[in-house]
Amino acid sequence: MSLEQYKGDMEMCCRCSTCKFIPMQKIQGSDFSYVCPSIAKYNFHAYSAGGRMNIGAAALKNGMNYTPKLLDVVYNCQMCGACGVSCNYAMDMEVLEPISEFRMKCIEDGKTNPALDKVIAGLKKTGSMVPVKGKRGAWATGLKLKDATKVKVDVLYHVGCLTSYDPEMQKLAKSIARILQKAGVNFGILGDAEMCCGGRAYQMGYKDAFLAQAKKTMAQIKKAGVKTLVTGCADGYQTFKVLYDRFNLKGDLEVLHITEYIDRLIKEGKLKPKKKVEMNVTYHDPCRLGRLGEPWIHWEGKKIPGDRFVFDPPKEYRRGTKGIYQPPRDVIKSITGVKLTEMTRIMEYSWCCGAGGGVNESNPDFAVWTAQKRIDEAVSTGAEALVSACPWCEKTLNKAIKASGSSLKVYDVVELVERAI
Amino acid sequence: MPLTKEQYKAFEDVVGAENITDDKAIMPAYYNTDFAAIILPKDTAEVQACIKLCNKFKRQFRPICTGWSGMFPKDLILLDLRRLNKIIEINEKNMYAVVEPYVISAELQAELMKRGFNFCIKGAGTNCSAMLRGHGHLDQTTSGDDRNHLAIEWVTPEGEIVKSGALGSADEWFCGDGPGPSIRSILTSAVPPGVTPGVFTKAAVKLYHWPGPAAYPIQGHSPKYTLKEIPANMMARYYSFPSVEKMWNAEIKLGENEICYELMGFNAAMVACNITTCNEEEEEVFAKMSKEVQGPGFFVIIAGNSREDFEFKKKVLEQIVKDNDGISLKTVEDPEIEGILLCQCTRISASIRETFRAGGAFNSIPIMGQRDLTIKWAIGAGKAKEPLIEKGLIVDDGGAFFGWGVEQGHLGKTEIFCKFDPQNPVAKKAVETWQKEQTERAFKESYFASTMGPQDEIGPALCNYHLWWQKIVKAIDPNGVSPEGGALV
Numbered sequence: 082m083s084l085e086q087y088k089g090d091m092e093m094c095c096r097c098s099t100c101k102f103i104p105m106q107k108i109q110g111s112d113f114s115y116v117c118p119s120i121a122k123y124n125f126h127a128y129s130a131g132g133r134m135n136i137g138a139a140a141l142k143n144g145m146n147y148t149p150k151l152l153d154v155v156y157n158c159q160m161c162g163a164c165g166v167s168c169n170y171a172m173d174m175e176v177l178e179p180i181s182e183f184r185m186k187c188i189e190d191g192k193t194n195p196a197l198d199k200v201i202a203g204l205k206k207t208g209s210m211v212p213v214k215g216k217r218g219a220w221a222t223g224l225k226l227k228d229a230t231k232v233k234v235d236v237l238y239h240v241g242c243l244t245s246y247d248p249e250m251q252k253l254a255k256s257i258a259r260i261l262q263k264a265g266v267n268f269g270i271l272g273d274a275e276m277c278c279g280g281r282a283y284q285m286g287y288k289d290a291f292l293a294q295a296k297k298t299m300a301q302i303k304k305a306g307v308k309t310l311v312t313g314c315a316d317g318y319q320t321f322k323v324l325y326d327r328f329n330l331k332g333d334l335e336v337l338h339i340t341e342y343i344d345r346l347i348k349e350g351k352l353k354p355k356k357k358v359e360m361n362v363t364y365h366d367p368c369r370l371g372r373l374g375e376p377w378i379h380w381e382g383k384k385i386p387g388d389r390f391v392f393d394p395p396k397e398y399r400r401g402t403k404g405i406y407q408p409p410r411d412v413i414k415s416i417t418g419v420k421l422t423e424m425t426r427i428m429e430y431s432w433c434c435g436a437g438g439g440v441n442e443s444n445p446d447f448a449v450w451t452a453q454k455r456i457d458e459a460v461s462t463g464a465e466a467l468v469s470a471c472p473w474c475e476k477t478l479n480k481a482i483k484a485s486g487s488s489l490k491v492y493d494v495v496e497l498v499e500r501a502i
Numbered sequence: 503m504p505l506t507k508e509q510y511k512a513f514e515d516v517v518g519a520e521n522i523t524d525d526k527a528i529m530p531a532y533y534n535t536d537f538a539a540i541i542l543p544k545d546t547a548e549v550q551a552c553i554k555l556c557n558k559f560k561r562q563f564r565p566i567c568t569g570w571s572g573m574f575p576k577d578l579i580l581l582d583l584r585r586l587n588k589i590i591e592i593n594e595k596n597m598y599a600v601v602e603p604y605v606i607s608a609e610l611q612a613e614l615m616k617r618g619f620n621f622c623i624k625g626a627g628t629n630c631s632a633m634l635r636g637h638g639h640l641d642q643t644t645s646g647d648d649r650n651h652l653a654i655e656w657v658t659p660e661g662e663i664v665k666s667g668a669l670g671s672a673d674e675w676f677c678g679d680g681p682g683p684s685i686r687s688i689l690t691s692a693v694p695p696g697v698t699p700g701v702f703t704k705a706a707v708k709l710y711h712w713p714g715p716a717a718y719p720i721q722g723h724s725p726k727y728t729l730k731e732i733p734a735n736m737m738a739r740y741y742s743f744p745s746v747e748k749m750w751n752a753e754i755k756l757g758e759n760e761i762c763y764e765l766m767g768f769n770a771a772m773v774a775c776n777i778t779t780c781n782e783e784e785e786e787v788f789a790k791m792s793k794e795v796q797g798p799g800f801f802v803i804i805a806g807n808s809r810e811d812f813e814f815k816k817k818v819l820e821q822i823v824k825d826n827d828g829i830s831l832k833t834v835e836d837p838e839i840e841g842i843l844l845c846q847c848t849r850i851s852a853s854i855r856e857t858f859r860a861g862g863a864f865n866s867i868p869i870m871g872q873r874d875l876t877i878k879w880a881i882g883a884g885k886a887k888e889p890l891i892e893k894g895l896i897v898d899d900g901g902a903f904f905g906w907g908v909e910q911g912h913l914g915k916t917e918i919f920c921k922f923d924p925q926n927p928v929a930k931k932a933v934e935t936w937q938k939e940q941t942e943r944a945f946k947e948s949y950f951a952s953t954m955g956p957q958d959e960i961g962p963a964l965c966n967y968h969l970w971w972q973k974i975v976k977a978i979d980p981n982g983v984s985p986e987g988g989a990l991v
């Protein structure tokens with residue numbers, strides 16, 4: 082794809098500003114009505130999706146006009162896709178795709194961000210999105226997990242870079258391993274051999290680096306001969322399930338997020354969260370498990386000449402309708418003693434944690450600012466803990482808590498499940 | 503002409519470096535205009551300081567709220583009021599709310615519904631500013647336009663802060679006309695230019711009783727939100743009639759009986775847009791509904807304050823519809839569709855489906871006045887649309903128009919538009935010609951359309967108001983820094 086292919090979509094933008102807010106019917110007052118972190122923080126219209134559409138359309142007409150401000154706009158976007166959901170309530174047009182293509186064009190033209198360049202250089206060198214300290218599979222020491230590179234397993238648990246290497250996040254890998262063991266699942270890990278899925282490189286706009294990494298990773302998974310891949314990382318989930326499918330790499334691999342898998346295990350009676358966990362919680366939908374986790378729709382077609390923006394064959398848009406919303410909630414609700422109170426911005430119109438689109442690396446202050454807004458929203462529900470389902474979310478939300486001194490706790494769903502079994 | 507370094511620095515000193523830009527690369531985000539600068543003031547004081555600098559440097563400015571509409575000549579300083587986004591007060595006793603420009607209607611409305619109130623929301627949608635005047639779905643109950651403005655805080659084109667009505671004398675927002683200066687005719691004009699020179703920084707809007715729920719019980723995912731249940735004592739229906747005369751008679755009778763919370767003279771095409779989630783589905787549903795309706799019609803919402811009140815209103819409604827041979831559209835009787843329409847048409851959240859979704863653009867002629875007369879004009883404008891439909895230049899909506907009465911009365915707004923693909927120059931030209939010709943016809947036949955202009959052509963027909971207006975503008979804007987730019991309709 083290229084920016085040119087989204088010319089019609091960008092020209093459809095009517096500058097209505099809906100993409101700055103959660104869907105109008107869902108607005109509950111003056112608090113928590115904004116959905117786009119970028120415009121919420123930086124205020125110039127250019128930072129909103131509508132602004133980005135119109136800049137993109139102008140660039141196709143008049144050429145790219147690179148200025149520091151333009152690049153500031155380009156890189157201060159979490160690629161969270163919330164804009165697209167709000168827009169697509171009423172409009173038939175792609176929103177996140179042209180935003181993403183615009184960034185890819187910048188990268189193609191060498192207008193990169195140094196912090197992101199560094200991450201990509203690291204990925205190419207080490208096969209990891211985060212700095213490598215020690216061995217990738219070290220977290221599993223003593224857990225007696227099967228090595229999927231050596232033995233055949235039913236389920237491959239793909240741990241992901243952050244969970245593997247970050248000492249604060251390794252607890253999630255351990256929790257998942259214990260849960261799967263408890264449920265008697267025949268699963269394994271790739272251990273030190275595991276590689277990055279590449280998804281965060283794609284979000285950052287480095288499509289070639291993503292594809293190169295994805296091909297290597299998928300070859301390794303194929304070699305392991307597994308039918309099902311489970312991941313605890315929302316970024317990893319979206320990458321394997323959606324991006325690998327989009328680029329015809331996935332084949333018939335079944336990709337499940339750990340919350341979907343646990344939900345299935347509970348419903349099949351293989352896992353029983355028996356212990357009471359007394360806690361008032363609220364749930365944060367990770368963007369890439371929720372709205373961006375819905376399946377890819379393969380489509381190719383041409384606009385039908387005439388009065389309407391319609392295509393032959395008809396185009397079905399990914400509007401966030403089919404994201405993974407219920408399984409994590411069902412898992413949380415299955416734990417006795419846990420009381421779930423919802424925030425205002427949930428499911429397809431959830432507010433991003435701030436870490437996406439490379440913002441975590443290129444502008445950590447903006448990432449934490451975004452997370453802080455989420456913390457404020459969580460606190461407003463009266464919850465004592467904010468539960469999520471992605472290590473990137475947990476890490477960023479915790480950074481905001483640390484910065485603000487809030488007493489809110491952040492957990493991953495798997496941490497609650499582990500306590501309950 | 504770009505700002506000089508000194509000028510830029512002076513504005514920057516007011517708002518801070520992060521709230522001003524003259525970077526050309528991001529200007530297309532707003533409009534395809536080379537603005538001299540875009541500035542984001544945070545409060546009235548900063549707006550005032552910016553306007554004073556505009557006078558000092560003789561630079562023209564225009565403000566925007568969401569920036570959905572307006573005309574913006576080159577070299578203008580754009581005051582983006584996004585940071586003025588607070589609800590200042592909701593006064594339940596005196597039934598008004600005070601808002602800043604970037605409070606959108608959806609935010610204010612949600613706060614009001616919790617308290618049993620509602621307010622006049624522009625048909626454009628709750629994504630627009632809650633502060634600027636307009637007409638819309640709720641006009642039967644909430645009146646329309648500038649009748650809803652109470653006191654206003656206004657920064658004049660010279661940078662003076664003027665407080666209108668009660669605010670000017672008693673520091674109270676409850677009245678726009680006094681005690682204190684009533685400058686209503688300057689502040690909110692309906693005739694072109696339609697917008698005020700200078701900047702409104704706060705306005706009080708009237709509140710009205712809301713008999714509906716504190717929040718709708720919405721379920722499902724976008725783009726299909728439905729209601730778990732129809733809220734108590736509420737009902738939505740679409741009725742079609744064998745003739746325009748019967749429809750009008752029913753509309754006027756319903757008004758006399760004051761039973762409708764909303765009466766929106768939607769055509770079948772607009773109902774189809776509202777209840778469908780994509781273009782293809784809309785075409786299909788419209789084709790089906792065109793066969794279901796017997797002629798022109800309207801959409802009605804009944805909202806009772808009690809079971810008895812609801813039953814009474816329902817009975818009266820049914821009787822009036824029957825007396826005028828109206829039939830209820832079965833599609834809308836389906837509780838799922840009824841729920842979608844109830845929510846969308848009171849939370850005004852689907853106008854984009856009606857207008858932009860099809861081809862990306864629409865050109866409209868809104869005309870104000872006595873509904874039965876304006877409808878006659880609109881039938882003519884609809885006929886003039888037919889050749890464009892036949893040639894495939896505009897979306898087929900059956901040549902329909904729409905409209906509604908204000909305050910349960912015979913006055914109101916009638917509107918007709920053509921939806922088209924703006925990238926198709928032939929379609930664009932044809933629609934512009936249609937709009938020009940039909941506006942001219944409205945003018946000749948003594949109707950008032952907000953697309954009329956220029957002022958020196960229409961002024962003589964309207965007591966030469968334009969000469970007076972020019973004198974006023976000269977007095978309040980001696981440096982000519984606040985140009986006209988795109989009316990609200």
Ligand SMILES: Cc1cc2nc3c(=O)[nH]c(=O)nc-3n(C[C@H](O)[C@H](O)[C@H](O)COP(=O)(O)OP(=O)(O)OC[C@H]3O[C@@H](n4cnc5c(N)ncnc54)[C@H](O)[C@@H]3O)c2cc1C
Binds near residue numbers: 638
């Ligand atoms: C699809 C669609 C449907 C519409 N339907 C209706 C309808 O049914 N009824 C109706 O009434 N209108 C309708 N309109 C017009 C609509 O009301 C305006 O487009 C809307 O007001 C724009 O959004 P906004 O309120 O945020 O104002 P903006 O677009 O920000 O501004 C509108 C104008 O007001 C000026 N302005 C902005 N802020 C200020 C301020 N603080 N002080 C002084 N001047 C200011 C601007 O310079 C501009 O000229 C429709 C428009 C669209 C696009």
Ligand code: SF4
Binds near residue numbers: 101172
């Ligand atoms: S991107 Fe969509 S929601 Fe945003 S301004 Fe454009 S049309 Fe409106």
Ligand code: SF4
Binds near residue numbers: 129159
């Ligand atoms: S992807 Fe997210 S951050 Fe980027 S413009 Fe859309 S809503 Fe804003």
